[in-house]
Amino acid sequence: MxxxxxxxxxxxxxxxxxxxxxxxxxxxxxxxxxxxxxxxxxxxxxxxxxxxxxxxxxxxxxxxxxxxxxxxxxxxxxxxxxxxxxxxxxxxxxxxxxxxxxxxxxxxxxxxxxxxxxxxxxxxxxxxxxxxxxKAKDKLTRSLKYGRHDVFMRYERTIETRQGYKPIADSVLKKHPNKRYLGSPDKYYFKYAYRSQNIRWGLNAEKDAGEEFFKGTQKQGFDFYSGYLMLEDLAWVDKIVLGDYNVETGQGLSMWSGLSFGKSSNVISVRKQAKGLKPSTSMNEFGFLRGIALERKFGPVKTTLFYSRAMRDANAVEIDSVEGFSAVRTLQETGYHYTQSLVDNKNLVEEQMAGGNVSTRLGNFKIGATAYYFSLNIPLEQSNRLYKKFDFIGTERVVSSLDYEFNLKDFILFGETGYTDNGSWGTLNGFIFRPASGVYLSVLHRNYQKDFQNIKGGAFSENSSNQNEKGLYGGLQVQLNSEIELNGYADHFEFDWLNYRIDAPSQGSEYMVQLDYEPSRKWSTYLRYRYEGKKQNLSNQDDYINHYADREREGFRVNFSWKAASFLKFNNRVEWSRMTIDKDNPEDGWLVYQDVLLRPKEKPYMLSFRYALFQTDSYNARLYAYEHDVLYAFSIPAYAYNGFRTYLVFKYEVKENMDFWIKVARSQYVDRQFIGNGLTRIDNPHKTDVKLQIRIKF
Amino acid sequence: MVKQCLLLVFVICHSVLLAQYDGSYAGGRQAAIGGSAVTLTDSWSILNNPAGMGVADHISAGIFYETRYSVNEFSLRGAAFQLPTDIGAFGLAFTYYGYTIYNEKRVVLGYGRQLMPKLRGGVGFEYLHTRIENDLSAVNSSKGIITFQAGLQADLSDKIKLGFSVFNPWAAKLSEYEKENIPALARLGVSYIPDEKFLLLIEAEQNSEHGLRIKAGAEYELHEKLIARGGFKTNPAEYTFGVGTEFLDIKFNISVGYHLVLGYSPHGDLLYVFD
Incomplete structure (x- = not known):
């Protein structure tokens, strides 16, 4: 060394x-x-x-x-x-x-x-x-005194009228009650949070576009409410949360209700850092837990206990006039309730969960155990789709897992093995290793059985659930010198059972290489190549049996970032992508954009602008790019078809404790006269979104 | 059972299996690092990239054995001998792939030397012999051809080495039937040595029959006499792992490759360097 x-x-x-x-x-x-x-x-x-x-x-x-x-x-x-x-x-x-x-x-x-x-x-x-x-002793009163209140109010609207908002004849609506959105195209968002050393509370409320507001199906006002109260460092408990919260344990093989990252340009970080118990502060209308949770340390042993009871959206299967419905199909996870059928599906099932986690550190070892009981008050019925044959059905499931970690200076070994009471299991194991300074290697192997039903899990996987997958991932990072860094990963996976749009067992692989070059603090650039090879059913088949073909997606990206002055920054990107399902007709996509970020010192405003040109042969060849947005919002739109998109974000500090934002984004298409289909259809070749936000701190 | 197995294996990826010349490599170390061998310098260089012989300063001899996908009929075995002289190193190697009904033999006479302080070159004259026993016509066919492999290796710095080789550049014809050729191969690889305990390799191999394949591997010295290795290659995707050790001046390298569908391929070698 x-x-x-x-x-x-x-x-x-x-x-x-x-x-x-x-x-x-x-x-x-x-x-x-x-x-x-x-x-x-x-x-x-x-x-x-x-x-x-x-x-x-x-x-x-x-x-x-x-x-x-x-x-x-x-x-x-x-x-x-x-x-x-x-x-x-x-x-x-x-x-x-x-x-x-x-x-x-x-x-x-x-x-x-x-x-x-x-x-x-x-x-x-x-x-x-x-x-x-x-830490001050007299915590509670201090915390109440020295905390900070934060209020956000946001308004969003698409200027062009979507099909679902257009007038419709009553007779048609009676026959097809889902042919129209129920409410207005406005989106309201309200967020209040209080945060101090030991106390946090908050309230979130949201009305999505198309949902009603204080009338009709939404008499209670907003469509979604969420709140929490968290107290820390109390005499008898280290942390307690009432209301909505998230729990993350181990590597996420049994419990990971928060956001879970998989493969990314940070190729080494495949080991998950469980955040334990945290209040749910986002507008995600599903996934979180609702109830009470506690965390307490007994010497080196940390315990977390939680109980949750929440209503979930689902499709009712049979409706009985006397007993109501006897079963549901598919739990829905969009949080949108803008048509009659979506409103009918709202809060149909009561989901209960109770469980806990124990973890401890013994020198270089860390071990933990997680278990919880999950139940629905109405049984979930088997889906008629064959690829979902091994998904959770019925009313109850017990999920448990053991996780471990072993740390040395240049080496971390980690893993978790889970068991579900339908007799299935899943395991993941890996290591991160630094063989020489500036060189990092990560390896992760996973094997999730096809009937592994870790309902609230969120461990590393290619599929969106930790089910029906075996695979091996290897990542490498080499810092050649202070200016150049090389990152890459390779991942191979196989599915023993059918998968979404793959009507046979299949395999696939994914590769990524990225070269980062940062010659000075003003300049940085990276080049990236990505490849993903999977299978996909061929569309337009005349046969009774679906056949699959190779589906390859590759992309090349060049990104420049230039800080021209302390108040001015430019960012450029050129990206190409190709999707090949039919070998003779690959679908290509291009995206080029220019960002300007203006942030004058000691001025109360800030400005961010983008002009992007894109051209893709199809929606398959779409590209994604992160956009600046108003504070705490995010947007990563898909750039598809042919056209250009511009946006402008403007922030103005009205007073010391009051900020104001506005974002206007417009996509203009040159190859089509309308956008979208069905209710979302817009009869213009352009789409304009406006977002306003105000924040008050006190 | 063996027949069914063989059939399955042939059906799944016949192209990769039909020949040992098809981008195969010799040595347990090479097999463990995904076959990214073009920048390496050891007793197996005569088979992998003859330029690697250029640094030889001791007489050495070795044998290796591989059972591809754990099927005996697909085993590859070989031996190599290397003799350094004042004008460069000479070597002799022999490999055998297959079994009685189908087999391939390869005999190589190689020569490699230092061309400049940081540049090595080498060439191997190859005799490739293929034999197929024909059940139907009761006529056995066999064919021998002569071709070569040539390569270069350059030390760009203490940390970065570059290797290049071509094998059978004109894709010598094996049979008129369906215009069967022995594929031409070109390989270009880089190895990066951030410190003496660690080696990182990446290599691109272009095959005139099957296109591009990327191989990558890494090697780490856990202990003076214990080296851990890992690697992978694409097209078709395969992972490899292995260890190397030393006992009574004899070096042992064992490895196993894992193909997602076809399973495991164990590989082992034994090397002796005369002092």
């Missing part, structure tokens, strides 16, 4: 960075998430077919940007949100802190040999080096 050398060039760069960027000022931290985090979220969005609410992660990161964490007081769990660091780097920081006693300033982070200049730069958005303050 090389001796740690004092990195003079880092020192100089960091001096410049800290002096000129002026990041010690709170208002400068707000706004843009670091590029590497945007990238990871983008990668994740590409993988998922449905839209996922990243707001919890984004909120937490943005909260930390305006309320940075004291690196000397932070524990391992606090580092979990810094998804740009890998586990070995986090361990190195903790080890270095132990050695030093405490970090006197941010420059001392360079003593952590494994942190690159970019890592420190990213980290400096979220942490500061300060003295450790003794």
């Amino acid at each position: 090389r001796k740690p050398v004092f990195k003079y060039h880092y020192f100089l760069l960091l001096c410049l960075f800290f002096c000129f960027a002026g990041i010690s000022k709170a208002q400068e931290r707000q706004g843009e998430l670091p590029l590497s985090i945007q990238q990871i979220i983008e990668d994740h969005a590409e993988e998922q077919d449905e839209q996922i609410d990243y707001s919890r992660l984004i909120e937490e990161l943005q909260y930390l940007m305006s309320n940075p964490l004291n690196i000397n007081a932070a524990d391992e769990e606090d580092f979990q949100y810094f998804i740009f660091l890998n586990e070995l780097q986090i361990q190195d920081i903790l080890r270095q802190r132990k050695r030093l006693g405490e970090f006197k300033n941010m420059f001392q982070l360079q003593l952590v040999e494994s942190l690159t200049y970019r890592d420190i730069q990213n980290l400096s958005h979220f942490v500061y080096a300060g003295e450790i303050k003794e």
